[in-house]
């Protein structure tokens with residue numbers, strides 16, 4: 001079993017600059033690894049720090065301590081201390097992310113939104129759009145929507161565009177922030193199948209799933225974030 005990402009002793013404290021510098025310690029000593037061919041799930045109650053961990057792994061939030069080593073183009077790179085340019089390179093080639101909400105780009109069609117991560121990796125436009133079409137069909141996104149910008153789509157339709165965008169590449173590491181929150185039962189099943197396919201390809205996945213059925217269907221390991229809760233004595 002190969003570890004594609006290893007978090008060790010990661011800390012996060014938010015500092016509320018608009019509130020006189022109040023400090024909000026969230027997690028401390030976060031340590032786990034993500035293994036090839038497996039899906040780990042972040043568990044624990046609301047507000048415990050699950051999304052914050054995902055955002056630190058993707059480089060959206062800085063870390064206040066510790067290391068996040070990712071196997072990137074054959075070398076271990078520490079995301080916690082990587083330059084912004086390196087973080088962008090890691091996102092292009094190594095770590096994919098399915099956020100909870102689609103960041104809709106005005107006037108760009110759903111097909112092009114989903115195809116874009118392949119374009120930036122050098123895949124030809126029509127080939128990238130063909131792969132987006134396959135995913136849209138799998139995710140039951142009505143064909144009349146494919147050429148429209150997703151800004152006016154329903155929550156579930158936008159989420160399916162977002163899932164297609166996240167699953168279209170072959171990133172070895174994939175982070176999933178509640179990808180099934182707005183989906184009906186049939187489409188949740190499709191996402192479970194997509195996750196199983198990624199695992200079979202050897203990807204390492206880490207997700208947040210509030211839906212227990214989905215979580216039970218995909219999880220090889222549940223990481224209880226409560227174990228890393230910081231600053232409880234100050235509450």
Ligand SMILES: Nc1ncnc2c1ncn2[C@@H]1O[C@H](COP(=O)(O)OP(=O)(O)OP(=O)(O)O)[C@@H](O)[C@H]1O
Nearest residue numbers: 014015024026044045046047048049050051052053
């Ligand atoms: N950018 C931020 N600035 C200040 N505090 C933040 C920020 N992001 C998160 N927090 C705080 O950090 C704590 C953890 O939030 P986080 O979203 O990581 O929890 P979660 O476990 O994902 O919660 P949920 O299950 O409700 O989505 C919360 O108390 C939240 O208010």
